[in-house]
Amino acid sequence: MYCSLETELRALELQTGYYSLRQIKAATNNFDNSNKIGEGGFGSVYKGVLSDGTVIAVKQLSAKSKQGNREFVNEIGMISALQHPNLVKLFGCCIEGNQLLLIYEYLENNCLARALFGRPEQRLNLDWPTRNKICLGIAKGLAYLHEESRLKIVHRDIKATNVLLDKDLNAKISDFGLAKLDEEENTHISTRIAGTIGYMAPEYAMRGYLTDKADVYSFGIVALEIVSGKSNTNYRPKEEFVYLLDWAYVLAEQGNLLELVDPILGSNYSKKEALRMLNLSLLCANPSPTLRPSMSSVVSMLEGKIPVQAPVVKRDGQMNVEDMRFRAIEVLSQDSQTRVSNISKDSHEQVSMDGPWIDSSVSLSSSKDETKDHSSSSRLLPDLYNVNLD
Template sequence: MINKVAKKMWMLRLMLLLSSLAAASSSNVKPGSGCQEKCGHVTVPYPFGIDNSMRAMNKNFFLNCSRRDSLPKLVIGDLEVFNLSIENGSMIASFFTAHRCYDGLGNRTSDYNEPYVKLGSRPWRLSDTRNKLTAIGCDTSAYMGDPDGSFWTGCISMCTNESAKLNESSCSGIGCCQILLPKSLKSLNLTLRSVNDHEDMGRFMPCDYALLADETFNIAEFLASEDKSSSNVTIEWVVKEKKCPDDPNSKVYGCGDNTACYYSENGQGYRCRCKPGFQGNPYLGCVDIDECLDEEEYLCEGNCKNTIGSYTCDCPVGMYGVGKVGCRGFRIITIIASCVVVLGLLFLLPIGLWRWYKFIKRRRKIKRKQEFFKRNGGLLLRQELSSNEGNIEKTKLFTSKDLEKATDNYNVSRILGQGGQGTVFKGMLTDGRIVAVKKSKSVHESNVEQFINEVVILSQINHRNVVKLLGCCLETEVPLLVYEFIPNGSLYQYIHEQTEDQLPITWEMRLRIAVEVSGALSYLHSAASIPIYHRDIKSANILLDNKYRAKISDFGTSSSMAVDQTHLTTQVKGTFGYLDPEYFRSSQFTEKSDVYSFGVVLVELLTGQKPIRLVETEENRSLAAYFLQVINENRLFEVLDAEVLREAKKEEVITVAMVAKRSLNLNGKKRPTMKEVALELAGIRASIGDSVLQQCEEIDFVDYDNARNFKTGSSSTGSFFNSVTFSVDGDPLLSNKW
């Protein structure tokens, strides 16, 4: 009799399981006669629909099934869709590749196309976390942009010599480069260019490629494949570009029964998913799971009973415990032991709890500080300090309490400036010193190295025209740097944002600032124990103290170099307008790259104009290129600042202008060193008139015969800026607005 009852119960459960599986398997298709569920090999679940034979949620989810080929294809415009995922809210589609091939002389041997994708007004986006712009080639400039011109960005892939080989396991920058997409991107154009007309590069890699590929992209497989015309991209979709309602129980458009609304990871809208204890297609409605039928997934050692969205499990009579975890029988010894433990706890509880509380609090505080110290690069800083012992002054480690008190707990009224990497606060130490406290933003691995790099480099520098690092604090959630306070802002503000109550920037001040900055850079390049290249010289990184003396700041992107060593990078860093064109093309940073950036600052001091000019003509947007052009055309005095024209002597202006011209030479080898620039500018400031010209001619620093006649050599700076239409942004640890 018992066996018959058990058999009937087993059969009943089996029928329930089969019915629930049938409901789940059919829930992917919208109910209705004649509904088509597939297009070729691609299954099309609701809320999507095919042609007129399947009802979609709305017109945004209406897809086309192209039958022009023998095997039907699911398409969105020119994109072929291979996969639709309800769980991930994504679809995988094929996107065309931009490519060109050359012979060894730079002649193009294949056609070139500029593919684009336009998703329209649907609530779809190109995934910014799963897709990357990838450029492959040895002389390749690839960039992408919105067709309406709202943004342009890209990267450069170069091969430096015959031994350079493409790393087929990753995109390291040699032979290949990658960048992420911006958020909220619905349309995209791909453009492919050659930096040096592909001359002498065909023997390394004869073809260039620019493609948009998702996280499954493999360089080796792509290069080995016969068909390189397309790659897979990931498109993310949402039901609507809105947030979920505040009330979790309210009805949400597009979501079926027993579902929950959740905001998508790309932050552009919401999707639907089944609530816990339910399964199926959330856009049609989810059905209850009978947990009692799956003993491996849902543990129960007692009496299992299915409920809507969950289940209960009671221990059998004579046993105790939680049935979902395990049931145990009652034992006398267990009861006695429990009573003893309870009495002991009641007696020792007050004392034990107090001591335990103090111990845990102290331990957590210590552990938290240790975690912050490690996360903020403390171990790396300790390693750098030990490896450079003797070259680095001892850096003071401030406590978090010291800096909280100094900045009035980081009051917003104490903010001096904010940049891409953090915020600078004004503070007063207990000894009365006024300081600037730099508080970094969230710490990523790359930012930690940059932060420690700035600490190590500034600790090596002892120069009156370089901002002095007083110490740092690593026991807080974000790392902190403490500098001497520089009260009068940046040179950029004094040149381009002059107010009526500010001291006018005279010619003597301009010349003195140029001498001080060039002297500091000369010290960094040739007099420091280890040559240091700043890599982001600009007027915004030159601060002015209470006596308007110049001080160089922001060493977050700087690097130390061995003697006669150049720095090969896979990612060009710097600020557009100050960036050395030779460094941009070759990715090799030398001391002459700092010379070029300083030359741009000299032109700012002479003309009072910004490094990127707001003009319609493309070739005149670069201040450096425009300055060289006006010198070639004998129009130097037409572009000088009014204060310079009023105060400066003609010979002084011509001499400084020629120093700037030589510093901006496109050939880095023909530029002077910072030491030569510093000596020449110091000589100009110390002497006046013909004596200056005579002394400078003797040391052959400037071609004054050409200077008097305003005859200068030709320059191709303008052509360089015309060939590049996207920006390369430097990302220093903190842009200066002191």
């Protein structure tokens, strides 16, 4: 198995380095538990220090996961060809014995999810300019993937746990295991549904219809979380509202969008910029993909170069039916998740007071393209960082 993986990787002509298992064991003190900074269904992530002093993050793939092997190759192939300030940097990989390892740059401030809605001692005091900078950084990273890189890529799993923060709180998009090449001659990709409930665009969750506008939808959700400091999937303002996004629609209709601004900010924020980001988040999360802007337009809107188009959302009967189907998928996936892992029913639930961030992602078979090796299942994806940093 590992020989074939190495053959596949060599064939990719990667623009990245190869590390020996001895080097990585030395860097992580033989994968000492005290160096563990993340954990997921496909393995663990460790902090390490190379002999030249370079601090690294090592993603260790579990030897039990065949699904993970494919994503290992996919992630290396995708990210090795990408270089951008708002994408996490891949230093290289290690395939030796029964080990499959990815070696990344180490980012000091863990993930955006922990910074925004982690335990009180984990949260970071993100002022308004910092939140604005993080949101713009994510938008620039996605604009690069969709429109500027040699490979046009749809990430498919944009969410707060897949946005990492460096020492200066710059945002870097991580985890390309689910990414898909968006070939220019295709208007869309028909594929199995894989991503995270609460962040997936309706047309993708329902029909497996994938374009870069699916990432735009996910970005809209993350932008809403950045402004509000609330998780889209865990926050329940009132019982009748399933998601933070539902509540945002109601407040928008009432003209009270600023009620969503994180109370921690008090009055120390720009109302103009907050309204711009909130309206933009609703525009990006429009149920209709054709009404969502491109990510390059999003960057221009965030920078104030072009006005934000007022979001138009028709909450008609058909959309309510789609919503119910979407929520039915959520219930099914959460029930399955409980049976499979007994870990979490929510997207960002902590196992214990001292436990890691566990992120729930679903994989639902939906196309003729990928049927045999992608069974309908609910699974945990490994986020690059998802527990405490020491």
